[in-house]
Amino acid sequence: TIGLAERVIALKPSASIVARQKVTELQAAGKTIIDLTIGEPDLDTPAHIIEAAISAARGGDTHYTVPMGTPALRKAIVQKLKNDNALEYGLNEVIVGVGAKQLIYEAFAATLNEGDEVIVPAPYWVSYPDIATIHGGKPVIAECPETDGFKLTPQSLKEAITARTKWLVLNSPNNPTGAIYSREELSALAEVLREARHVWVMTDEIYEHLTYEGKALSLGEVAPDLKDRLLIVNGVSKAYAMTGWRIGYAAGPAALIAAMNKLIGQNTSCASSVSQAAAAAALNGDQACVAEAAETFRKRRDRMFELLDGTPGMKLRKPDGAFYFYPSVEGLIGKSTPDGRVLKSDLDVALYLLESAHVAVLDGSAYGMSPYLRMSFGGALEDIEAGCRAVRKSCEALV
Numbered sequence: 001t002i003g004l005a006e007r008v009i010a011l012k013p014s015a016s017i018v019a020r021q022k023v024t025e026l027q028a029a030g031k032t033i034i035d036l037t038i039g040e041p042d043l044d045t046p047a048h049i050i051e052a053a054i055s056a057a058r059g060g061d062t063h064y065t066v067p068m069g070t071p072a073l074r075k076a077i078v079q080k081l082k083n084d085n086a087l088e089y090g091l092n093e094v095i096v097g098v099g100a101k102q103l104i105y106e107a108f109a110a111t112l113n114e115g116d117e118v119i120v121p122a123p124y125w126v127s128y129p130d131i132a133t134i135h136g137g138k139p140v141i142a143e144c145p146e147t148d149g150f151k152l153t154p155q156s157l158k159e160a161i162t163a164r165t166k167w168l169v170l171n172s173p174n175n176p177t178g179a180i181y182s183r184e185e186l187s188a189l190a191e192v193l194r195e196a197r198h199v200w201v202m203t204d205e206i207y208e209h210l211t212y213e214g215k216a217l218s219l220g221e222v223a224p225d226l227k228d229r230l231l232i233v234n235g236v237s238k239a240y241a242m243t244g245w246r247i248g249y250a251a252g253p254a255a256l257i258a259a260m261n262k263l264i265g266q267n268t269s270c271a272s273s274v275s276q277a278a279a280a281a282a283l284n285g286d287q288a289c290v291a292e293a294a295e296t297f298r299k300r301r302d303r304m305f306e307l308l309d310g311t312p313g314m315k316l317r318k319p320d321g322a323f324y325f326y327p328s329v330e331g332l333i334g335k336s337t338p339d340g341r342v343l344k345s346d347l348d349v350a351l352y353l354l355e356s357a358h359v360a361v362l363d364g365s366a367y368g369m370s371p372y373l374r375m376s377f378g379g380a381l382e383d384i385e386a387g388c389r390a391v392r393k394s395c396e397a398l399v
């Protein structure tokens with residue numbers, strides 16, 4: 001057998017793999033499963049973006065680009081940061097990746113030495129701790145309980161910082177809770193960061209435009225003095241329904257961007273030329289499609305809330321952004337299923353809903369905070385409605 005690298009062995013398979021396997025089994029047995037786990041919009045990429053890709057391919061945009069991305073796309077990114085976030089970046093301070101995920105990967109690859117600490121507020125998108133671990137980093141999980149709106153407080157940030165801290169990762173709007181940091185909350189965190197001059201901040205702003213209550217602000221706009229240790233990560237996946245095109249971007253100090261550029265040159269060489277043309281068209285074009293998408297998700301969110309509110313054992317809060325509910329299922333722990341099994345964890349709840357309601361949801365343990373479930377409204381309204389009704393019925397059947 002092949003001897004795997006220690007850093008790969010160190011990656012723990014997520015608990016939700018169990019649920020995934022169950023989904024496959026049930027589907028193989030001919031059952032229809034309603035999938036509320038999806039992490040992407042079900043919408044189609046807007047037509048003008050697809051047209052731009054077709055023109056680019058026909059026009060000969062079919063070669064390698066420079067690793068950091070075409071000048072046309074980088075110009076569009078610089079302009080986007082100016083328009084939306086009031087931030088000034090130069091062309092050598094922005095970089096394009098194969099999804100935001102590659103940029104998170106390269107940023108950690110470029111900066112983490114063995115044992116360097118990365119503060120990850122929980123609940124979190126599981127890739128942050130995993131990618132940090134791959135690069136020898138040590139994730140330091142800062143719990144953000146629901147009573148704090150699932151947001152990092154200045155006090156918990158202060159307590160998490162050590163001499164070995166390299167990065168703080170901030171994700172607003174948040175996956176999985178939808179929490180958005182207000183100007184005041186960002187200012188208060190910036191106060192702590194001013195005292196901790198060795199700490200860099202990665203802000204994952206991928207859900208920036210999918211907001212329902214208030215606007216998502218960039219830390220860079222609220223605390224411009226932190227710009228020299230700030231890496232903004234964003235992309236076109238969620239706002240323009242472009243997950244499969246694989247284009248993300250980052251903005252930060254030129255020296256960090258240059259190091260990431262070096263790594264991309266030896267990793268993917270560059271992102272797809274055609275996808276880059278499409279992303280430039282997305283950023284430069286009419287933004288009405290983004291507002292429309294946000295409106296679609298708002299309707300789905302409100303409908304999900306309506307159908308799930310009052311479900312026994314489930315405590316719901318309406319998310320301010322992104323497209324996930326993260327209800328507490330503390331009230332279901334200890335209950336028994338109709339066939340007499342006791343639910344001991346959120347994973348048990350997720351498995352029960354899968355078997356009994358034929359609805360797939362993710363357990364909070366995969367996001368670093370239990371007992372919760374992550375239920376996506378990225379999918380079609382009919383699925384959301386059928387899924388929520390079935391979940392409610394299954395919860396009512398517990399004793």
Ligand code: PLP
Nearest residue numbers: 039099100101125175235237248
């Ligand atoms: N950041 C967060 C918080 C996400 O939820 C996701 C995708 O699920 C990403 C980044 C990755 O996006 P991309 O498709 O640009 O790699």
